[in-house]
Amino acid sequence: MNRFRTMLVVLAIATVVAVAPVQGATFKLGHVLPPAHxxxxxxxxxxxxxxxxxxxxxxxxxxxxxxxxxxxxMIEGLQLGTVEMGLIGGASFQNIEPKLGLEGLPYAFSDHQHAYRVFDGEAGTRLFGLLERKGVKGLAWWENGFRNMTNSKRPINTPDDLKGLKLRVTPDKIRLDTFKALGALPVPMAFAELYSALQQGAVDGQENPLAIIFSS
Incomplete structure (x- = not known):
């Protein structure tokens, strides 16, 4: 079953890295996904x-x-200046700025173009302004696609099929509340821990965009 939202990603940079010196500079840019993604x-x-x-x-x-x-x-590193740049899911910024959770609201966007209009427009600019107050400067919004669920128990065709499924979700309040409301048992977990959790049966399934599922 296709998830009902578009994932947008923030390309962010520490505000302490304002302008590279003329003589040169090397910056680190981190993300959590494999090289094939x-x-x-x-x-x-x-x-x-x-x-x-x-x-x-x-x-x-x-x-x-x-x-x-x-x-x-990485967000903490951006704020401290130990990480200069990051390609980071918007939902992960909710701990420092709750309004960044906008991209994860269920049914907030009807399609990709709707999401583009919102985040490339005034709303996206305002969100970046809020982020900058927290010591992180947003450079661009990147799309990560609509999300899909996979699991080892049964097909998911209706919301009722989610009941009782232990589903890995990213550790943010909107996802936790959404899947609890649908009857699932959401398990907040960092992406790096997901593969082993699926292998060991700690969770029954997960939800991610198809590009992440296939490249991982």
Whole structure:
């Protein structure tokens, strides 16, 4: 069953990294997904464009697979200045700015174009303004697609099919409340722990965009 929301991702940078010095700089950009995922492909392409545009003075090193920590840890690193850049799901910013949970509201967007209009418009600009007050500057919204569920127990064709399923969700209040309301047993968990949790039967299933499911 397709999930009912579009996942948008924040390409963020620590506000302490304002302008690269003329003599050159190297920045770390982290994300939690494998190199086969489109996040990594896009991030490395972004790094190449920055290097070319600055004639090699600015280098961005991309770290996939949670090498710089979970999304929560990377957000803390952005605020402290220990991580310069991150490609991070908008929902993960709810702990420092609850309004960033907008992208995860059930049935908030009718389709991709609707989401683009919202986040590329005034609402997206305002959300980035709120984020900057917390020490993180949003550079761009990236799409991650509508979410889908997989599990080892049964097909999910109606909301009733979710009842009693232990489903891994990202650790944010909106997802937890949504799946509890649908009768599932949501288990908040960092993405890096998901694969082993599925193998060991700690959870029955998970929900993610198809690109993440297939690349992981």
């Amino acid at each position: 489109n996040w990594h492909v896009a991030a490395t392409g972004f790094a190449e464009e920055v290097k070319a545009a600055t004639q090699g003075r600015v280098e961005i090193k991309v770290f996939p697979n949670s090498q710089l920590g979970t999304e929560t840890a």
